[in-house]
Amino acid sequence: MDTTGSATERAYAFTKDAILTRRYGGGELISEGDIAAGVGVSRTPVREALLRLQSEGLVRLYPKRGALIVPVSQEEVDDVVETRRLVEGHTAERAAAAPADVRGPLAERLADLLGTMRAELAGDRRAFIAADRRFHGEIVAASGNAILAGLYDSLRDRQLRMMEEGTRTAERMRRSVEEHEAILEAVRAADPVAAREAVSVHLGTAARWLGARR
Template identity: 70%
Template sequence: MYLKDSATDRTYRFAKDAILSRRYAGGELVSEGDIAADVGVSRTPVREALLRLEAEGLVRLYPKRGALIVPVSQQEINDVIETRRLVEGFTAERAAGAGESARLDLAAALTGHLEEMRAGLESDRHAFILADREFHRAIVTASGNEILINLYGSLRDRQLRMMEEGARTVERMRRNIEEHSAILAAVRAGDPAAAREAVRAHMDSAATLLGSNR
């Protein structure tokens, strides 16, 4: 049986997308009424959606006033990069140390995501970003650890709103592809140390781009 999304789910996705895309800017106070009008729902699902976003650290609620969009801090940037290093270094190392059949299956999936990144390089930046995210998600998912999988999704959400407009240049995107290729090669070759090192180098680049000191 097909179940329609609830009003809370729709409101949650709308508000979260507005925060991550920075339509709702950090430091802005957004009222429940404005969100309800934008989504076309009552205030009850808005309150429920905002409670979920508060639990994720994206908003701070003020009764009768609305939701403050939590600004991105240097501490948050540093924490996201540090945690991504731990999660993705570990899962890439584990993926590269798996059996040959599992490694080759993962390598095939990663190759597909890499081809999508190359296809989106010049003409479709949104497709590039999605393929980039799915490349990393495939490695984390291969670990079979649901907690790490969910944590990865949260980290990438947070990182999305940290990216300054114009920071993702074509030159940076090409370098991103090269760094992903090194991770893929290490997984395919079954070299855990090389996989961890390739992720470290990739995270170093991300840290530089975001201004992190970790």
């Protein structure tokens, strides 16, 4: 049984969640010992987990001092939004142009996720965000390009750190649902131009909320 591997995964998941939910804030220096105590593992798997997080750009390691949580910069905000536009505009266009036997099941999955988002408008904010992320993820995955799917996941991780607590208001959540409806309808209608435009509008809204400059 690979106990070291599972311990590394636990340390990685714990630390990444703390970073993305900002329990560990940007600019904060954390030690291997603090993480090890929080997870209940030795320092070796923590060190391996931090190396992985450094490769993802979330921490910067300083030997004998610990790991610095990399602060979110304006450049990162701009880059994330711009890259999401490129990835998701392209994949939405492909999804809407896909054969009916691919597009139909995709539209059903998107409708289910949109239903979850509607149900959580006045409920669980994290469930709403998770359904939102999966909605876009389904469209990207439908392209069949695993590299784009992995890039999308990385972008959403980074964006999660950029969301100020309390900024996802009920009004903004309702706006998001409406914009997702437009994306779904374009996919259903097999209209690639409308799908790309609907994604562009939606990400334009996200750009304004995040304070992106482009």
